[in-house]
Amino acid sequence: MILAISQQSRITSGMWAPIGPMPVARTGACAAQLSDGRILITGGLGSSGALNTVDLFDLDGSASAAEPMSAAHSFHTCVTLQDGRVLVAGGSDDIAATNLAEIYDPAVNRWSTAGQMEYTRSGHTATLLKDGRVLIAGGESQGSVRNTLEIFEPGKNSFRFLSTGVLSSARKEHAAVLLRDGRVLIVGGSDGTNALASSDFFDTAAGAVLPGPDLAAPRAGLSATVMLDGTVLIAGGNNGSEDAATAEIYDPAASQVVESVRMTARRRGHLAFLLPHNNQVLLVGGDATGSSAELYTPWRHVFQPTGGLEEARSGAVGAAMASDGLLLLAGGRSRSRVLESSRAYRFATLKTDQEYYDPGDVVAVTGSGWQSGENVALMVHESPKRHADRTLNVKADASGKIETEIRQLIQDPAMAYYFTAQGSLWQAQTSSGSNPAANLNQCAEGSGLSALQQLTAPCNWVNGNVNGSKATYFEGDSLPYQLVMTS
Template sequence: MTRRTNLTAGLHRAAPGGAAVPPPGAWFPAGELPAPRRWFGPAEGAVPLADGGALVAGGALAGDVPTAEALLFDPVAATWTGTGALGTARHSHSTTVLGDGTVLVAGGIGAGGSQPAARLRSAEVYDPATGVWTATAGEMAAARSLHAAVLLPDGRVLVTGGEGDRAPRAPGRSLSSAELFDPATGEWAPAAPMADSRSAHPLVPLQDGRVLAAGGRRSIGRGRGIGQGFCELYDPAADVWTRTGSLAAARAGHQATPLADGTVLVTGGDSPGIRFERGFVPFSQWRTERYDPATGAWTPGGNMPDGRTCHRAVALSSGLVLVLGGTDGATRTTGYASAALYDPLTREWTASGGMATSRYLCTATPLPDGSVLATGGTVRSGRATPAPGADELTATTEVFWI
């Protein structure tokens, strides 16, 4: 396997691939993935690497078939190339960059489909220097998918919640359990369980070392779930969860973004609403909320131009927050191409340039030069497709220029 070079060495503000430099706030196309795919999980998708590129591993291909393919994005050439494949094909997993620059992939759904769901306990670590994946010494105690994961200040990884197996050929159930991965030993150890079971939830590291779990989906049986507003804080030093202020609106399919001042911005989600002053808005949240760790309280963050769920939100180097893509929470038939920028100082939103391809359940990754990489996702599904039940995915990649 060829050793990776540092792509950021001498990197300048020129558009990748020799393209003309676009104006700030514009999107331009980058290389396509080998095949269309999407990512369901809150901690799944492309992650930035120390050399200036990005890595994406696994994901759901057409028909939600999990893939073992791993790909590297070169921001200078604006192309994707293959690297070592995962030992186990998976989607709905977590991908976490470790302190030494290696990457941990854990859990997810493997081959076999959802009848029964082949949820995984296994985990693998990728070495960018060799392009090789190595199974961790131990496995998680619980097989889980749609869980959250975050790197702690001491170098360990906290994994929380997700969907677990209820029984053979039965829908999954939300989990409250949590586990810790120690890169020094490659072993997993139990962590204190959360007070509430949840899946597809944001897990946000705070500046004081604690971790915030905000809202998420809770199973109510027969494959159905509802959003929740309950939030809690994890203290790694004490291995203790404590309840904190609840969201004003129950949410699933939302995003939580840490801001420079230490607060956390929550955007979007499935919870229904009608915006009377502008008529009907499809059933997804447009109201945002800000969490203050000093008080444990949520306050209004300012209304987005439009509601959206299954979108992506990225903090920019300027301090602004970029929200892109998504869909409505009622039908989830069509992805959005629009994007918007949030100013934390004024709590105001402004529309930004839209993507060429509408998408949701995509991935969005900040790159070292300040640009943002948007990749893959669902373009349309259900009755919005020529053949209902055959969701249309995309292989396109776009870069947001600032």
């Protein structure tokens, strides 16, 4: 039976349920969530070769055909840009890797050209930067693995080859993630001969590549996932002789990698998702059966098995759905058969009504996907910790939803607050903080100055408005301001 998303309450958390199949069977495609919550599935390989067809998953979980691309792309990248359009770059057609790029505009359901990359690439990574540009890294073409980088600039609708730096090693089957400070961590992979333990940072401000920390072991076909606290889960991959059942954590604050606990299965080429409003990381496939799944819980530092798929799905794609607590997995290959079917994974959620609060604000906490009628323990933890953790008990309603308010919580503007919910079967985590505070200062260079003296007078920054007793300004002068963030 295929369920509509309106029937999501019938999907048990931690399990998969069938939803609308795609019009076209595909593996090696790419999935991108649109700004309106729909999910765009592009290209891939079908039963007769590389595809230019495109499918759209609507908010109700049904799938329909969208405007096709101008060229076939498989094992390509797709990124939702800040303006809501989707960039598709590179990949392979039926003959070789391509450098073609296209942009989808969901407002008009149309594709347009985005020019060409400097190099043909398949199996590269594409990372959306904070300034709206897209970093293209590594990949391979005609047996040659790339160590080069390119930048896509949406305003110019074109690619620019990065001449200011190359990766420390040519990389394919690597992973790349955007860190909170705006840098991109590019880690692991293969140079075509050996699995890699090295990593690189791309510094967006300098436009340069800098060496990153080494992993404990080489990992090709790994995953890298940024978690709620900014740390990165680096999981699975192949070390050159066997698939790994271990994971490592990169901590940007300490600028080091530490090994985490063992996973429940060896995995390579798996999918990894940070579950929204949950903060657990779901790993799917890439194991011996191609169908198992597991969850990493960062606040407990453990992996645990979760509901598996009923059949192997290598080369599937996925994305979070607009409905709270649901994740889509679509297509893939089951042995020799390319799949058009899709599945939805249900998970418990926890969220606050705002990301930031002022001192004294009431924090409203809600969640879904919990067991009907169960008691959920909600713990509040400060970072940095100055007070003991607080625990509240919240009872889920008949549909598995929880709701409560916390008063007199936000007291320190420099504090972050983590909310962790624990039910009988599920757990989830979210966070919030105080609104940032700042001082607005004005330049007071002294009173009674001549125009010539004013030119060389030092600036004394004063909080609040300056007046004739502190400063000398003439008609037409500009008044310098200084904004100082205090939290």
